[in-house]
Amino acid sequence: MVWKTLLRHCISQPAAPRRQDPATVAALRQRLAAAGHEKLGRSLAIRHVAAGSCNGCELELRATQNLIYDLTQYGLSFTPSPRHADVLLITGVAGGNMIAAARQAREAMADPVLVLAMGDCAVDGGVFKGSPAIAGGAEAIMPVDLFVPGCPPAPAQIIEGLLALLEVNDILPARPVRVPR
Template sequence: MVWKTTLGHILGKATPPTAADPARAAEMRARVVAAGSARLGRSLAIRHVAAGSCNGCELELRATQNMVHDLTQYGFTFTPSPRHADILLITGVAGRNMVEAARQARAAMPEPVLVVACGDCAVDGGVFKGSPAIAGGAEAITAIDLFIPGCPPTPAQIVQGLLALIEAHSFPPKKPRR
């Protein structure tokens, strides 16, 4: 059996991974279809910014791309360029050294943009709340449309959060750049 590597695993509190649930995946796929192509129109690109994290959230975020969770089947892709992104996903405590970089990434993104804070640290600073080295979570950088709590959140929580985000917001087609 493969064990999930998380902070709990490092501290000796390992938990077995959850088994893939085909019924749950089919239900989430049906939710995307119900949201309709008018909302998606095409796949949505995610720009991830790690604003000072322990990489626990990043490990779980990368697990959303494996064959168990397969984020691409729901119409989401990751992009290295903020100019091609529809969603800005921020992980980490918003360290003072990363605030300006995250703001620049947000400013480079064409409208409409949705912003997601992923993990307890991005939500409010997590266990580092009150430290002078951090700005206090992703809200210190920009307005947040969705909070996904957890230390770290599971891949299923991340996928469900992103699906809820597209269900709640309508995405008009973007105008091509010239």
């Protein structure tokens, strides 16, 4: 009897769609194109390591490759091999079983390497902060150059973070940069 009631009456509200302002997206595209060609002169390869993530950040990360943002047209792409990567992007809480994998990915990359911690979990452990099962974020396992907070960060925030990496310095910055929420 209960299941018939549940089938007839919707007990949850649909999620509100996340809409981006077209002007903001266009401005990000212009800045990304200018910074990419000026600083790199070639493509920027990103190696992503999910170090104990809930996959929320990964969904938003993949949204940066859709028709609205399309990072590949500006020379930013994801690579399956750390040997070809310029940026190591870490998501997740840095669980004990992924610490070695993240360090191996970093060691396989040619210097200079930019390390980006994306999402609240990668920044400081997020809601799991203080758990003995985690290292407490990406900075606990290796030096991080840029933090992109959010649970999960929106694609526009991810692009802002990548722009910050390109605009701040040609090589590794002396101190980590924090992207505002």
